[in-house]
Amino acid sequence: MTKIVTHYNRRSFIKVSAAAGGGMLIGFSWLNGCKSNTTEPEVGVAVPKEWFEINGYIKIGDTGMVTIYSPNPEIGQNVRTSMPMIVAEELDVPWENVVVEQAPLNTGWYQNQFAGGSLSIRLSWNALRMAGATGRRMLMEAAAKEWELKVSDLTASEGVIKEINGERTVTYGEIASKAVGIEVPKEVELKGIKDFKLIGTSIKNVDGKKIVTGEPLFGLDFHRDGMQLAMIQHPPAFGMTVKDFNEAEIKSMPGVKDAFIVDTTVEEPGGFDEKGFKQLIAIVGESTWQLMQAKKALKANWETTGELESSDMHVKRLEKALVSGEVLESRRDGNPEAAFKKAAKIIERTYSAPFIAHNTLEPMNFFANVTEDSAELIGPTQTPEALEGSVAKLLNLPLENVTVNMTRIGGGFGRRLYVHFGVEAAAISKKIGGPVKLIYSREDDMTQGTYRPTYRSVYKAGLDENNNLIAFTVKGAGLPEGPVFPNRFPAGAVENYSAEKIKAPTNVTTGAWRAPRSNFTAGAEQAFLDEVAEAAGKDPIDFRLELFDRAIKDPVGEKHEYEPERYAGVLKLVKEKANWGAPKPNVHRGVAAYFCHSTYVAEVFDMIMKNGQPIVEKVWCAVDCGIVVNRDAAKNMIQGGVIDGIGHSMYSQLTFENGAPKQMNFDKYQLIRHSQAPKEIEVFFVENEIDPTGLGEPGLPPAIGALANALYKATGQRHYHQPFVTEKQVVG
Amino acid sequence: MANFNLKINGKTQQLEVDPTTPILWVLRDHLKLVGTKYGCGISQCGACTIHLGDNAVRSCQLPVSSVGNQEITTIEGLSEHGDHPVQQAWLEEDVYQCGYCQAGQIMNASAFLKKNPNPTDEEIEGAMNGNICRCGTYIRIKKAIKTAANSKTV
Numbered sequence: 001m002t003k004i005v006t007h008y009n010r011r012s013f014i015k016v017s018a019a020a021g022g023g024m025l026i027g028f029s030w031l032n033g034c035k036s037n038t039t040e041p042e043v044g045v046a047v048p049k050e051w052f053e054i055n056g057y058i059k060i061g062d063t064g065m066v067t068i069y070s071p072n073p074e075i076g077q078n079v080r081t082s083m084p085m086i087v088a089e090e091l092d093v094p095w096e097n098v099v100v101e102q103a104p105l106n107t108g109w110y111q112n113q114f115a116g117g118s119l120s121i122r123l124s125w126n127a128l129r130m131a132g133a134t135g136r137r138m139l140m141e142a143a144a145k146e147w148e149l150k151v152s153d154l155t156a157s158e159g160v161i162k163e164i165n166g167e168r169t170v171t172y173g174e175i176a177s178k179a180v181g182i183e184v185p186k187e188v189e190l191k192g193i194k195d196f197k198l199i200g201t202s203i204k205n206v207d208g209k210k211i212v213t214g215e216p217l218f219g220l221d222f223h224r225d226g227m228q229l230a231m232i233q234h235p236p237a238f239g240m241t242v243k244d245f246n247e248a249e250i251k252s253m254p255g256v257k258d259a260f261i262v263d264t265t266v267e268e269p270g271g272f273d274e275k276g277f278k279q280l281i282a283i284v285g286e287s288t289w290q291l292m293q294a295k296k297a298l299k300a301n302w303e304t305t306g307e308l309e310s311s312d313m314h315v316k317r318l319e320k321a322l323v324s325g326e327v328l329e330s331r332r333d334g335n336p337e338a339a340f341k342k343a344a345k346i347i348e349r350t351y352s353a354p355f356i357a358h359n360t361l362e363p364m365n366f367f368a369n370v371t372e373d374s375a376e377l378i379g380p381t382q383t384p385e386a387l388e389g390s391v392a393k394l395l396n397l398p399l400e401n402v403t404v405n406m407t408r409i410g411g412g413f414g415r416r417l418y419v420h421f422g423v424e425a426a427a428i429s430k431k432i433g434g435p436v437k438l439i440y441s442r443e444d445d446m447t448q449g450t451y452r453p454t455y456r457s458v459y460k461a462g463l464d465e466n467n468n469l470i471a472f473t474v475k476g477a478g479l480p481e482g483p484v485f486p487n488r489f490p491a492g493a494v495e496n497y498s499a500e501k502i503k504a505p506t507n508v509t510t511g512a513w514r515a516p517r518s519n520f521t522a523g524a525e526q527a528f529l530d531e532v533a534e535a536a537g538k539d540p541i542d543f544r545l546e547l548f549d550r551a552i553k554d555p556v557g558e559k560h561e562y563e564p565e566r567y568a569g570v571l572k573l574v575k576e577k578a579n580w581g582a583p584k585p586n587v588h589r590g591v592a593a594y595f596c597h598s599t600y601v602a603e604v605f606d607m608i609m610k611n612g613q614p615i616v617e618k619v620w621c622a623v624d625c626g627i628v629v630n631r632d633a634a635k636n637m638i639q640g641g642v643i644d645g646i647g648h649s650m651y652s653q654l655t656f657e658n659g660a661p662k663q664m665n666f667d668k669y670q671l672i673r674h675s676q677a678p679k680e681i682e683v684f685f686v687e688n689e690i691d692p693t694g695l696g697e698p699g700l701p702p703a704i705g706a707l708a709n710a711l712y713k714a715t716g717q718r719h720y721h722q723p724f725v726t727e728k729q730v731v732g
Numbered sequence: 733m734a735n736f737n738l739k740i741n742g743k744t745q746q747l748e749v750d751p752t753t754p755i756l757w758v759l760r761d762h763l764k765l766v767g768t769k770y771g772c773g774i775s776q777c778g779a780c781t782i783h784l785g786d787n788a789v790r791s792c793q794l795p796v797s798s799v800g801n802q803e804i805t806t807i808e809g810l811s812e813h814g815d816h817p818v819q820q821a822w823l824e825e826d827v828y829q830c831g832y833c834q835a836g837q838i839m840n841a842s843a844f845l846k847k848n849p850n851p852t853d854e855e856i857e858g859a860m861n862g863n864i865c866r867c868g869t870y871i872r873i874k875k876a877i878k879t880a881a882n883s884k885t886v
Contacts (some may be wrong), residue, residue, distance in 0.1 A: 076830030214767015214807030410832030643868030666776035677870035
């Protein structure tokens with residue numbers, strides 16, 4: 001057992017204590033407006049008459065049904081199942097008795113209520129365990145008091161408290177009313193890892209039945225009687241603003257209630273206020289189709305206020321930046337220039353990747369209801385706290401007068417870290433003086449910005465006459481910021497090393513896109529190392545293991561942001577599972593490994609050629625994310641990351657002309673489809689007792705490297721420039 | 733504006749609407765059947781897939797005036813208790829991540845299996861290629877379709 005000191009914000013318990021006399025607390029019921037009756041929760045116990053709030057995470061009904069609040073936004077990473085699993089583990093209740101509810105934004109009750117950086121589980125692991133353990137302890141104290149025993153005379157398991165030296169038992173449901181108001185223990189015991197019953201198993205998605213029956217779950221599905229719909233039109237290009245438009249004509253169109261220009265500028269913007277356009281045309285009405293027709297009839301005057309950029313311009317800026325751009329971060333070990341001079345072989349290669357859009361399948365949308373002194377926001381956001389802050393600033397309201405509730409989110413990938421669409425909904429609601437749901441069309445969504453930056457990196461390696469890697473340098477530029485992590489591998493493994501992260505300007509807005517920077521760097525670095533290993537005449541896995549061995553035994557430099565043992569561990573596991581090195585006729589194999597977001601992933605791709613086309617037949621993944629919380633869902637995350645990595649590096653890009661992306665919808669912007677996905681992806685986890693780390697992002701980056709390396713084996717051609725399928729230029 | 737009587741999920745629905753309105757928006761805005769999703773509006777992503785008679789169609793490009801007497805089935809009406817073999821297979825394989833595209837995937841898969849109850853992998857890929865999943869759950873979708881096909885009750 002681990003003892004842990006509780007450190008809840010006391011405010012969460014004031015509310016509980018206050019309710020102690022009355023017994024029942026009202027749960028969060030904001031979603032009632034769009035609940036349907038088709039799926040009652042499938043729970044192993046009867047619906048309670050009375051509920052008792054134990055702490056901010058747990059509510060227990062008199063029948064033993066347990067509600068666990070999931071604090072973080074659900075973007076498909078499955079935290080609405082895995083976070084409550086952790087609470088239920090320590091509370092020690094049968095999973096069949098648990099229902100899950102989405103908690104609202106409440107910075108007093110919860111910490112880190114955001115979905116980003118693969119951090120949900122990693123940052124909340126202790127808080128969630130503590131919530132469950134605290135609840136269990138309070139229930140035990142209530143039973144001990146009732147029976148005039150000490151807590152140490154009792155056991156609690158599977159929702160039942162038992163007297164150790166006696167016959168008495170009481171269920172959580174029976175004792176819950178007495179636990180309300182019990183002082184929060186200053187210290188609680190957590191379970192030993194070996195005693196976990198739920199964590200490490202596979203629990204099915206708590207929203208599965210609702211998803212397959214089409215229940216209203218997503219922001220776009222939200223409805224409140226009396227609400228209007230709104231759509232926006234932003235300028236057609238970065239570097240343009242709106243001057244005026246045919247307002248009278250638009251307002252006279254069928255179904256249109258109002259049309260106006262809305263300014264959504266927020267003073268002192270934070271990082272999540274990034275947005276393409278601050279002034280927008282807003283059209284308000286009753287039906288989406290009528291609003292879409294009104295959008296088509298818009299005749300606006302746009303003013304060019306900045307440069308209208310093109311893809312050619314972007315490439316030139318990156319090339320220039322690599323020669324003379326401003327260096328943001330760097331690292332230098334030894335003397336790479338001197339080492340290159342005495343190297344027997346030098347390999348230098350340039351890699352690039354285009355701007356890409358997030359393209360969450362649910363387009364941006366938000367509900368807002370702004371009154372004189374309050375703002376209510378409901379919808380899909382990865383950063384409810386940032387949204388609360390931005391809306392408070394926009395409307396000049398105190399933070400406590402702004403509420404944010406989270407719907408299930410139809411894809412995040414970083415796109416919904418940015419809060420502008422919620423802010424826009426609030427601005428429109430204020431203007432019309434009533435509730436409104438803002439809806440982006442796909443075209444609005446794809447052309448608005450916050451893209452993955454475009455990148456260009458030059459890698460250079462020197463081998464001595466014995467084919468040892470004696471020098472390694474990387475210079476990476478990006479619009480607006482380079483993709484280099486100076487202290488990541490192979491820093492620490494090479495005697496002479498340098499890394500430079502370089503910035504260059506653009507007025508195209510960019511943002512975090514699933515595994516920011518790693519989503520490019522992993523592919524470039526791992527493809528480059530493959531080529532270096534080949535030049536050295538070494539097996540690509542053995543070559544990497546040699547480098548990790550150096551980083552373990554005799555690390556170069558002061559700090560590196562990875563544990564070489566765990567890095568080598570996933571490579572060894574994937575080597576074993578994929579039976580690397582065994583002859584496989586007509587199968588072309590590529591390997592890559594990458595560490596980001598605190599998780600280590602190695603992947604082997606098996607590629608075949610079919611009718612002249614490369615097909616990924618099978619992928620083997622080895623993952624070290626510490627303790628695995630929800631096993632099958634964790635596999636799903638890695639599988640999705642692999643497919644996402646293949647898709648975007650093979651097919652996806654935004655190209656610019658006159659300041660605007662040429663791709664505005666899925667007819668021109670290619671996303672990976674069924675027939676292009678691998679036929680099979682096997683996932684293996686390293687078993688250890690390290691606190692869990694995230695899985696939303698780490699599966700993607702190495703897939704691009706393993707894909708590039710398998711493509712080389714299959715086609716004889718190295719691929720340097722994404723998207724690979726349209727690559728024309730091959731750098732020798 | 734014009735009046736329409738639509739047969740949706742076994743019920744007749746009366747409504748007055750602009751005749752060019754796609755069925756997608758009739759369902760979502762006018763009838764509050766929001767299980768059918770908007771993804772692209774140009775028949776490229778498949779999120780809006782419904783059944784028109786026995787055929788899977790993209791509701792974002794299907795004007796209400798073109799439907800006539802044909803029976804419309806949406807995800808809400810695929811089965812009474814959410815237990816259509818394809819829905820059950822989806823639950824068994826725990827397919828979804830964000831879940832947004834899955835109604836469209838299920839509607840396409842169920843119409844396809846009715847016509848081809850024992851498909852090969854390639855036939856599944858061909859039939860499902862019009863349905864984008866941004867989360868990349870394709871392998872599980874394919875497995876669920878095979879599970880449903882093997883249940884022999886489609």
